[in-house]
Amino acid sequence: MAGVVNYVKESFGELKNNVTWPTWPEAQNLTVLVAVFSIIFSLLIWGIDSVFSEVIAFYFKWING
DSSP, X not given: OHHXXXXXXXXXXXXXXXXXXXXXXHHHHHHHHHHHHHHXXXXXXXXXXXXXXXXXXXXXXXXXX
């Protein structure tokens, strides 16, 4: 149990002293950037899924006559 407590204390020390945190405006800009790319990526995946869905439906319709 002492090992876990020591690990948590050292982790907080690392976060407090050695991590360079972004400024608030930088964090906001990066958040917007991640949101935009997430939306673009999800629309791309949705489009590819829709095309494959249509191709598979056409294939099975063609197979069954």
